Amino acid sequence: xxxxxxxxxxTRRALLKTFGATAATAFLLPSSMGSALAQAAFSxxxxxxxVASGDPLPDGxxxxxxxxxxxxxxxxxxxxxxxxxxxxxxxxxxxxxxxxSGTEVARPELGHAVHVEVGGLEPGRDYYYRFTVGAERSxxxxxxxxxxxxxxxxxxxxxxxxxxxxxxxxxTAFRHLAEERPDFVFHYGDYIYENxxxxxxxxxxxxxxxPTPRQHLGDEPYSLDEYRRRYAQYTMDLDLQLARAACPxxxxxxxxxxxxxxxxxxxxxxxxxxEYFLLRRAAAAQAYYEHMPLRRASWPxxxxxxxxxxxxxxxxxxxxxxxxxxxxxxxxxxxxxxxACEGQDDDDAQVxxxxxxxxxxxxxxxxxxxxxxxxxxxMMMTMNREPWxxxxxxxxxxxxxxxxxxxxxxxxxxxRLNNVVVLTGDEHQNFVGDLKADYRxxxxxxxxxxxVGTSISSGGDGADKRPRQEEIQRGNPHIRFMNDQRGYLMxxxxxxxLTANFRVMDRVSTPGGAISTRASFVxxxxxxxxxxx
Numbered sequence: 001x002x003x004x005x006x007x008x009x010x011t012r013r014a015l016l017k018t019f020g021a022t023a024a025t026a027f028l029l030p031s032s033m034g035s036a037l038a039q040a041a042f043s044x045x046x047x048x049x050x051v052a053s054g055d056p057l058p059d060g061x062x063x064x065x066x067x068x069x070x071x072x073x074x075x076x077x078x079x080x081x082x083x084x085x086x087x088x089x090x091x092x093x094x095x096x097x098x099x100x101s102g103t104e105v106a107r108p109e110l111g112h113a114v115h116v117e118v119g120g121l122e123p124g125r126d127y128y129y130r131f132t133v134g135a136e137r138s139x140x141x142x143x144x145x146x147x148x149x150x151x152x153x154x155x156x157x158x159x160x161x162x163x164x165x166x167x168x169x170x171x172t173a174f175r176h177l178a179e180e181r182p183d184f185v186f187h188y189g190d191y192i193y194e195n196x197x198x199x200x201x202x203x204x205x206x207x208x209x210x211p212t213p214r215q216h217l218g219d220e221p222y223s224l225d226e227y228r229r230r231y232a233q234y235t236m237d238l239d240l241q242l243a244r245a246a247c248p249x250x251x252x253x254x255x256x257x258x259x260x261x262x263x264x265x266x267x268x269x270x271x272x273x274x275e276y277f278l279l280r281r282a283a284a285a286q287a288y289y290e291h292m293p294l295r296r297a298s299w300p301x302x303x304x305x306x307x308x309x310x311x312x313x314x315x316x317x318x319x320x321x322x323x324x325x326x327x328x329x330x331x332x333x334x335x336x337x338x339x340a341c342e343g344q345d346d347d348d349a350q351v352x353x354x355x356x357x358x359x360x361x362x363x364x365x366x367x368x369x370x371x372x373x374x375x376x377x378x379m380m381m382t383m384n385r386e387p388w389x390x391x392x393x394x395x396x397x398x399x400x401x402x403x404x405x406x407x408x409x410x411x412x413x414x415x416r417l418n419n420v421v422v423l424t425g426d427e428h429q430n431f432v433g434d435l436k437a438d439y440r441x442x443x444x445x446x447x448x449x450x451x452v453g454t455s456i457s458s459g460g461d462g463a464d465k466r467p468r469q470e471e472i473q474r475g476n477p478h479i480r481f482m483n484d485q486r487g488y489l490m491x492x493x494x495x496x497x498l499t500a501n502f503r504v505m506d507r508v509s510t511p512g513g514a515i516s517t518r519a520s521f522v523x524x525x526x527x528x529x530x531x532x533x
Contacts, residue, residue, distance in 0.1 A: 042134065045069060046068065046078075049235045049236060050138070050240075050244060051130070052065075052293045053143035058124070058145055058149060059121050059123065060121050061144070062116065063131075063143070064292070066113040067083060068232060076111070076112075076232065082108070085104050085132070085133045086101070086131065087101065087103070087116050091128070093142070095128060099127070110286075114131070123148040124146065127144065128141065141246070143247070146311065148314060153316040155316075155493065156317060157180075157183045157490065157491070158490075158491045159184070159186070161243070162426075162453070163457075164191065164458065165190075165457055166216060167193070167216055168212070168457045168459060169507075170457065170508050170511045170513070171457060172513045172515075173456050173513070174243035177490075182247055188254065189254025189425060190257070192231055192257060194257075198215060210459065216233065223283055224286055228290065235291060244293075248293070250375070252307050252321050254324075257288050258281055258325075259277075261336075264327065265281075285303055304326065307321070308356050308359065308360075309321050312369065316370050320363050321375045322376035331395040334395065339391060340391050344393070349402075349403055349404055350401070360374070360408070361411050364411070365415060365417075370495050371419050371498060371525065374420065376423070380422055380435060380450050384476055387472060388471050388475070412448055418527070419526065420528070425453055427454075428484075429459075430481065430484075432519075433450045434446040434449065435450050460509060462484040462486055465482070480521070481532075485504035487503045487505050489502060497523065497524050498523045503517055504518040519532070519533075521533055
């Protein structure tokens with residue numbers, strides 16, 4: 001079990017207080033102060049959004065926090081002045097043996113967020129860290145360095161999470177994730193949802209009514225202040241904070257960080273002129289960076305961010321993280337679930353864009369690790385959603401982009417890269433499926449395995465099976481497993497096999513749900529295709 005320093009009572013009250021209550025923040029500012037506030041006194045906890053670490057390297061990682069003593073207020077309780085924040089890294093969770101320390105400046109231009117790129121540490125081991133501002137200290141959290149490049153690594157435990165609609169349920173799954181003590185976590189996107197507050201008591205999802213156990217604060221975000229408030233509401237959740245404090249996260253975005261089903265310069269509804277939508281993207285990109293443990297290399301440049309990147313874990317894993325939104329062409333034949341159409345075969349269609357596609361192909365070819373793992377957002381395998389009366393496809397997945405998908409799967413097949421596993425989110429369901437270079441032929445070889453992890457809360461409680469699930473599986477024989485509960489994926493990765501454990505919640509509509517393993521599947525290197533464990 002992970003040991004965390006007790007969360008100060010002021011922090012707990014801030015996390016659990018009724019939305020809309022405000023707390024004044026008082027600062028003691030000597031008249032001779034310069035541009036930074038060397039000492040500050042707060043009447044509420046400035047670490048109300050917790051702490052996090054991310055993007056591990058063999059000698060370090062990113063440390064993150066954001067000062068927000070009144071996180072749901074516009075201005076979040078901070079003055080428009082820079083504030084000095086001290087940080088420490090130790091080898092023990094009681095912070096007795098400090099090995100790195102320093103001071104960063106939290107600036108109002110970046111929402112008083114802090115991103116510390118720590119280096120000079122030992123590879124492949126746990127560290128602990130905390131922040132201090134004035135007399136206030138954050139919780140103590142755990143980080144971990146990646147193994148040395150090329151080093152022999154026996155095992156990595158990698159969690160995968162995402163799709164955490166605040167209005168659909170509680171984040172108890174995150175608490176269970178923290179208690180499992182993974183080495184690292186991949187968050188595939190949809191950290192926030194941009195939809196306006198629901199004014200009714202329930203919504204519909206997958207043909208089923210789901211309750212709305214808690215509500216968003218405010219309308220749909222368009223400005224930076226509005227996105228900051230939405231991120232703050234999500235990140236104030238104590239269970240989410242514990243998961244972010246449990247180990248380094250490697251994050252990417254999907255659509256809801258900006259607008260549902262957006263692509264490139266096109267909003268999800270196709271209504272806003274591109275130049276206007278790019279203004280919204282710029283606000284969303286800054287808010288995303290402000291709340292994620294990302295390196296300076298991902299610093300937003302207007303609407304653009306460098307999200308795709310590669311991380312290595314000794315001789316065991318090369319992890320390729322994709323961005324399937326920023327460079328994608330618009331969905332063909334309209335958005336959503338549609339019948340087959342000619343637009344799916346557009347030769348000019350892009351999911352990753354030409355530059356990112358070359359980067360991925362080159363990285364797959366050069367990889368020398370036991371596993372090539374692709375972490376990305378939307379389902380890659382084909383899937384006929386309604387086989388009982390005709391093909392219906394999700395045009396927002398790779399299904400809407402046949403040529404880009406074929407290029408990737410043919411590349412894997414032609415290079416005989418038989419160690420590729422794809423980790424995917426977005427679907428709010430669990431899937432295990434075979435990836436083939438040609439789905440039109442039953443005899444086409446399997447070239448890779450795709451594990452699709454379910455949502456943390458999006459879709460509500462769910463059930464073990466959706467209506468007509470058996471018919472869907474019969475119409476999609478390459479799909480080996482389906483499940484509609486909430487939870488996360490926990491991958492136990494070794495040299496002889498990769499085991500994907502589908503961890504599911506009995507409920508998310510009320511707090512305190514229980515976790516269990518619904519199914520486990522194994523892939524062996526050199527043998528694409530998953531088998532039940």
